[in-house]
Amino acid sequence: MRRYLLSRVAGGIGTLAGGSVVAFFVFHLLPGNPAEIIAGTHASAAQVAAIQREFALNQSLVAEFVGWWEHVLQGNLGVSVVSNVPVSHLLAQTLPVTLTLIGASTVVALAFTLVLSLGGLRKGSVLDRIALGWSVVGLSIPTFWLGILAILLFAIHWGWLPAGGYISPYSSPLAGLKSLALPAITFGIYMSAIFTQFLRRSFLDVMREDFVRTARARGLREWQVVARHASKPAMIPFVTVVGIAVSTSLGFAMVVETVFAYPGFGSLFVQAITTRDYYVVQAGIMVIVAAVVVANILVDVAYLFLDPRIRYGREG
Amino acid sequence: MSGAETSVRPASTALPEPAPDPVVEVADLEVDFAVRGAIGHAVRGVSFQIRSGEAVGLVGESGSGKTVTALSLLRLLPDRTTRVRARSLRVAGVDVLGASAASLARLRGGAAGVVFQDPLRALTPTRRVGSQIVEVIERHSGRSRTQARLEAVELLSRVGIPDARNRARDYPHQFSGGQRQRILLATAVASHPRLLIADEPTTALDVTTQSQILDLLLDLQQDLKMAVLLISHDLGVIARVCDRVLVMYGGRLVETGSTSDVFRAPGHPYTAGLLRSIPRLDRPGAVTSAIPGEAVDGFTQVVGCAFVPRCSLAAPVCTECPELEDVTPGHQAACWRSELVT
Numbered sequence: 098m099r100r101y102l103l104s105r106v107a108g109g110i111g112t113l114a115g116g117s118v119v120a121f122f123v124f125h126l127l128p129g130n131p132a133e134i135i136a137g138t139h140a141s142a143a144q145v146a147a148i149q150r151e152f153a154l155n156q157s158l159v160a161e162f163v164g165w166w167e168h169v170l171q172g173n174l175g176v177s178v179v180s181n182v183p184v185s186h187l188l189a190q191t192l193p194v195t196l197t198l199i200g201a202s203t204v205v206a207l208a209f210t211l212v213l214s215l216g217g218l219r220k221g222s223v224l225d226r227i228a229l230g231w232s233v234v235g236l237s238i239p240t241f242w243l244g245i246l247a248i249l250l251f252a253i254h255w256g257w258l259p260a261g262g263y264i265s266p267y268s269s270p271l272a273g274l275k276s277l278a279l280p281a282i283t284f285g286i287y288m289s290a291i292f293t294q295f296l297r298r299s300f301l302d303v304m305r306e307d308f309v310r311t312a313r314a315r316g317l318r319e320w321q322v323v324a325r326h327a328s329k330p331a332m333i334p335f336v337t338v339v340g341i342a343v344s345t346s347l348g349f350a351m352v353v354e355t356v357f358a359y360p361g362f363g364s365l366f367v368q369a370i371t372t373r374d375y376y377v378v379q380a381g382i383m384v385i386v387a388a389v390v391v392a393n394i395l396v397d398v399a400y401l402f403l404d405p406r407i408r409y410g411r412e413g
Numbered sequence: 414m415s416g417a418e419t420s421v422r423p424a425s426t427a428l429p430e431p432a433p434d435p436v437v438e439v440a441d442l443e444v445d446f447a448v449r450g451a452i453g454h455a456v457r458g459v460s461f462q463i464r465s466g467e468a469v470g471l472v473g474e475s476g477s478g479k480t481v482t483a484l485s486l487l488r489l490l491p492d493r494t495t496r497v498r499a500r501s502l503r504v505a506g507v508d509v510l511g512a513s514a515a516s517l518a519r520l521r522g523g524a525a526g527v528v529f530q531d532p533l534r535a536l537t538p539t540r541r542v543g544s545q546i547v548e549v550i551e552r553h554s555g556r557s558r559t560q561a562r563l564e565a566v567e568l569l570s571r572v573g574i575p576d577a578r579n580r581a582r583d584y585p586h587q588f589s590g591g592q593r594q595r596i597l598l599a600t601a602v603a604s605h606p607r608l609l610i611a612d613e614p615t616t617a618l619d620v621t622t623q624s625q626i627l628d629l630l631l632d633l634q635q636d637l638k639m640a641v642l643l644i645s646h647d648l649g650v651i652a653r654v655c656d657r658v659l660v661m662y663g664g665r666l667v668e669t670g671s672t673s674d675v676f677r678a679p680g681h682p683y684t685a686g687l688l689r690s691i692p693r694l695d696r697p698g699a700v701t702s703a704i705p706g707e708a709v710d711g712f713t714q715v716v717g718c719a720f721v722p723r724c725s726l727a728a729p730v731c732t733e734c735p736e737l738e739d740v741t742p743g744h745q746a747a748c749w750r751s752e753l754v755t
């Protein structure tokens with residue numbers, strides 16, 4: 098069990114290291130050198146040279162990479178070229194906003210999913226059919242379209258909810274939740290379509306297992322069969338899917354936050370790319386990679402709880 | 414039970430109190446199932462009884478309907494895709510087809526325990542083996558959790574799990590295949606049922622382990638005075654455990670009788686063929702089926718005797734469907750020409 102966790106953490110560190118190489122070299126792969134890219138197309142040679150000096154971009158690549166890592170380990174992620182604010186400050190400002198959004202969306206998605214997936218217990222039941230339809234329709238609606246539709250209806254037509262912007266639900270709960278509602282539901286709907294598809298499949302598979310029949314043969318009532326015997330095995334593959342969805346949700350946050358003018362990490366990252374904000378893009382890539390790594394480790398920890406075969410190794 | 418005195422299995426000669434009421438009473442059981450629009454017939458009219466304390470074997474090739482018959486007894490088949498009909502289907506006094514969900518749940522695991530073939534898959538992998546026994550005791554014996562735990566540990570050591578007190582906290586994957594089948598047996602008999610249904614309980618195990626599990630099964634049967642319905646395609650297993658045998662082919666019973674009668678002088682060519690194909694210990698796995706031709710499945714249209722295409726004795730009369738008839742008293746076969754069977 099300890100070996101299992103150590104190997105997962107080691108794998109995560111490897112992924113982070115790999116990600117850092119990508120984050121660092123992404124600007125070096127583009128034609129021209131980073132200083133020119135940062136300076137933009139209309140910059141003079143003097144401006145480019147100044148930027149090169151300022152960002153120490155005139156050393157060898159390896160020296161530059163090592164230097165960058167030294168700074169990163171000291172918590173210094175550079176300064177935004179565009180706003181002149183330290184990147185760490187920008188992240189500290191935007192990440193909580195995005196994490197709140199992702200958390201709320203996940204809650205919405207799981208709520209939808211759990212209700213719908215109970216349909217998976219009885220193949221062909223009404224709920225099961227809704228779940229099946231849902232997982233197909235929900236997946237094929239583009240998130241940005243759904244977001245815009247939600248704004249048109251709930252914000253503009255009915256005026257129930259704000260069209261965009263963010264108010265911290267931690268300082269003013271009601272206004273905060275209202276500002277969170279549309280993006281979280283839009284995002285959550287997409288996630289729940291994925292979740293529903295997998296959880297439904299997973300439950301249908303497990304309910305056919307021999308041990309479920311055995312549990313029924315013990316005279317347990319159906320809800321006991323599900324709660325005691327089917328739910329954990331059905332969750333095992335599902336947890337992987339939740340992990341993947343949550344870890345890739347930073348990517349979707351870009352779409353949702355852009356549509357809802359949400360001042361989160363997604364918007365920051367999109368802006369940084371369009372303004373060629375070198376250090377912000379680098380840090381952003383690192384954050385995305387770190388999110389994937391952390392989510393994967395959390396999934397592995399969840400396995401430990403769900404699956405005794407991992408917790409206690411093979412033969413006893 | 415006329416053949417009991419001469420049964421292959423000596424222990425059964427002295428059943429302590431021959432309770433007369435049948436534990437299982439099946440009349441004209443038919444099971445149909447729907448697969449992609451087509452209707453198949455897994456069981457096509459089966460009648461038999463099992464008396465208290467009696468061990469009955471159900472034998473037949475793969476697909477003959479043994480499992481479906483056994484599952485019907487407790488209505489464990491998927492409701493949506495199967496239809497079970499019978500003139501009478503009673504288990505431990507419960508009218509299975511008319512029973513409410515609650516009385517069905519009391520019957521399952523209460524008066525009737527079940528052991529399935531594959532012990533690797535029949536125990537819930539994410540639940541401690543102790544809890545899987547405890548839940549049966551709690552459910553059916555109304556004991557407190559603490560009391561049920563004590564009984565579960567006792568039962569585990571009774572079925573031969575060493576260090577039961579500690580092992581009760583382990584998960585199924587931490588046991589060997591044979592041990593898992595022992596644990597499964599423990600869960601099935603935890604409520605002291607009147608009937609134990611064992612569907613190929615030893616098929617997945619190696620020969621030595623098989624034999625130990627059969628010993629345990631016999632032991633438990635005598636201890637708890639249970640009736641047993643033992644399903645197997647291995648006549649050797651049946652001979653060792655059962656007083657009486659039911660032979661199934663194409664969803665019908667083609668022969669019934671005391672194990673000794675049926676084994677000594679089979680009345681149906683199919684049974685005779687099965688007897689010739691008993692796997693031999695000196696050549697394990699050498700024989701799967703010595704009967705030539707393909708078995709009937711649920712979708713085969715059957716007119717007359719289903720065995721015609723594979724039968725060396727087939728004659729014009731066989732285009733009519735033979736019913737079970739006495740070969741000798743208490744020994745019946747569904748064959749027009751049973752006197753010719755060797």
Ligand SMILES: Nc1ncnc2c1ncn2[C@@H]1O[C@H](COP(=O)(O)OP(=O)(O)OP(=O)(O)O)[C@@H](O)[C@H]1O
Nearest residue numbers: 446448455474475476477478479480481482710711
């Ligand atoms: N749930 C089901 N859906 C469709 N067909 C089924 C189902 N269960 C059983 N059958 C069919 O019913 C017939 C009898 O199957 P059954 O499992 O009872 O055979 P068996 O005698 O137990 O064979 P085996 O020795 O392989 O276990 C087979 O033709 C099988 O294909």
Ligand code: SF4
Nearest residue numbers: 718721724731748749
């Ligand atoms: S009835 Fe005819 S075909 Fe059927 S088993 Fe007897 S002899 Fe063979």
Ligand SMILES: [Mg+2]
Nearest residue numbers: 479480481612
């Ligand atoms: Mg079977």
